[in-house]
Amino acid sequence: MICKRSSHQPELTMNASRRHFLAAAAAPSALRAAAPPAAELYNKLGGILKQPVLKKHLFKSPVIIESLELLRLDNQFLCRVRSSAGAEGISVAHSTMKTLWPIFFDNLQPFFLGKDARELDLILEKVFVYGFNFRFNGISLGIPLATIEFAILDMLGRLAAKPVGELIGEIHNPEVGLYMATEWREKPVEESIRLIRDAVAEYDIHALKIKIGGLMFMTADMYAEGPKGRTEAIIPLVRKTFGDSMALYADANGFYTVPEAVRVGRLLEQYKYRYFEEPVMFDHLEDIRQVAQALALPIANGEQDYSFYGFRWLLAHGGLD
Template identity: 50%
Template sequence: MKANRRKFIKRSALAAVAGMTAFSTRSTGKALEALHWQEEALDRVLTEPVLRLEELKDPVWIETVELLRKGDNFICRVRSKSGAEGLSVSNNMQMKHLYPIFVNRIQPFFIGKDARDWEKLLEEVYVYQSNYKLQNLAFWVPLATLEFAVLDLLGKLAGKSMGALLAETIYHPEIAVYQANNYRGKSAEESIDLIEKHVRETEARALKFKVGGRMSHNRDFPPGRTEALIPLVRERFGSEIVIYADSNGSYTPEEAIRIGKLMEEYAYDFYEEPVPFDWYEETREVTKAITIPVAGGEQEPSMHGFRWLIKEDALDIVQPDIFYFGGMVRSMKVAKMAALKGKPCTPHISGSGLGYLYMMHFVSAVANAGPFHEFKGFNNEIPLDSPTSSLSSEGGKVTVPTGPGLGVTLDPEFVAAHRVVTG
C-alpha cells in the first residue's frame, strides 16, 4: 500500500504532463530518462516564455508604480499611460520589514517600461543596483508583490484571468484543499482535537500537520509529541483521508529517516522538509531511503537550486512559494521542470494578505499540480467583491475566481484609506 501510494502520485503527475506537448517525449523523440535529454529539456524550460499575451498588440507603458500602506497592510498599484490599473496585496508579514527594498531597489526600475516585457524585465531588475546580492525573500517578496499587480493589469487589458495568462488551458477551475494546522507546543492529544475541528469545518479530504520542533536539531516540541501524534492522526481520521506532515527542517538525516519510516507504517502521503531546507545532499539521502514522497522548496530562492533538486531527484514533490520565490512566472518554470521528471507541484503559500487567492490562480494553470493544496482560510480583514467564487471551502473545494486579472475587486474605500510609501 505504501509503495503504491508513492507510485500513484508519480503516475498522476505523468498523466497530467501528457497534455503539455511542448515538453512531451513525443515532441523530442527521445526517452525522458536519458540524462542528456533531461538536462537540455530542463534548460529549455528556463528559456521559453511563460506569459500568453497575444491579445496585447500595443505597448503597455508603466507610468506609475506605488506601494500603499495602512498599518501593516500593503497594496501595490500599477498604472499604465493609457489609464489601466492593476492592484495586489502583499505578503504583509514580510513586507512590513521589506518595503524599503520595494521603494528603493525595485519600483524605480519599472517606470517607463513595457509591461508586456515582464519576463525580460525580471532578468534585468535582478542585476539592477546589484539586486542579486539580496536574493532570497528579502528581494523576491517585494518583486512578487509587483508582479501580481502587473498580472492584474495585463489580465484586465487582455480579458484573461491570471491563470489564463500563464497557460493555454485552465486545468483546475476548482482547487481541492488540504487543511493546514500548526499546533507545536501542544500535546499530541490537544493537537489532534484541534486538527479534527478545523478539518471538519472545511470538509477537507486532506490535512497537514507539524512534526518536530522547527529547525530544532532533532528536538521535539513538546518531547514525545511527534511519535504519539503520527499514529494518532491516522487512527482518528481513518484510511480514506490524505495525510501530509511537515517537519520544517527539524531533523538530521538519520532522525529524518527514522521519523519517515514511522510515517510509512501509517501510510502518510508526503513528508515536507525533513532536514533543513539548504541541506540539498541530505535531502536527497532521505528521499532515497524512504518510500513516502518527500516534498520541499518553500524556502528555495534559486532557480538553479530547484534545477538541481529536480534533476537529482532530491525531491518527489516541488513546493515553490509564489511570494518567497518571486512570483508566478518563476514558479511556473519550476512546475514545468518538475513535470519533465514526472513530479507534482504543490506550491507553498505563506500567510497574510491575499496569498491564498494568488496560489489558486497559479494552481489553476499548473498541469502537474498535486491533488490537494494548502488552505488556512481567507483573510476577511481585506474587503473585496468576488462575484464568481465564495472564496470558501465547500465540500473540500474552493472555486477559482474567473474574470480578468485577479477576478475580484478590492473595496475602493479600503484602497483609498492607504497612503503612498515614499521610503
C-alpha cells in the same frame, strides 16, 4: 492555520501515480539505473527555462507601468499597479511585507516604472541584476517581487479579459482542492489534536498538513525543544482521528538530519501520509536527495529556495518529487 490551494485530489491513489510519473522522469531510488544522467536532464530543464512564460501576443500595444504603489493599513499591504492608459492591477502582500517594504521601494519599484508590462519575462530576469538584487536571495526579495508580479499579472488579466492562468499557460483544473496547514508544533499532542480538529471542522476540510519536528521558531529561548515524543505520537493519532479518507501531509520546516528524516518518513509512509515537506534544511540539496532516495513517500521543497540552481539540481538528481 492557513487554507492553501492544492493540486492534490483527496483520493489516496493520487500520489502513487504522480510518484510513478516522476520516477520515470527524474531518477529516484528504484529506477536510478534506468534514468537519464543529470547532464541530459540539465539540457532538458535548460530548454524549458528558455521558453517564454507570458503570452505577449495577447497584447497588441504597450502596457507602460506608470505607477507602482504599496498601500498600507496597519500591517496589511496591497500593491497597486497602473498603466499609462489607465489599466489597473491589485495584489495582496504576504504579512512579512511589514518588514520588507523598504526593499520594495529601494530595490524594485524604480526598476519597474516606465517599462512595458508585456516584457515581464525579461523584467523579472534583469531585476535580479539591478542594484545587485541577487544578493537579497530568499524571501526578502521574493516576497516584494512576487507581490509586484501578481499585481502586474492582475492588470494584464483584466486587459486581456482572461484569468491569470491563461496568460502563462493552460488551465487544466477549473477547480482545485484546498488543504489546511496547521501550526501547533510547540503544543502537547492532545492540545494539538484538539486544535487541528477544531480547525478542520470549521472549514469542512478534506486535506490537512500538520507540522512535525521540534523547530522552535516562536520563542527566543535557545533551549526550547517542544513536547518530547510529539512527532511519533501525532503521526498515527492524526490518521486515526480523521480516518483513511483524509489526505494528510507533513511539514518539518527543515528540522531533521538525514537519518532522523528517514526514520520519521517511514512512519509517515506507514500511516499513508502523501508527502513530506522540507524534511531537512531547504538548501541542503545533497541531504534532500538522500532522504528522497531512501523513501517512497514524495518529498516537497521550494518554499524558501528561489534559486534556479537549487531546483535544477534537485530535479536532475532525483531529489524532488
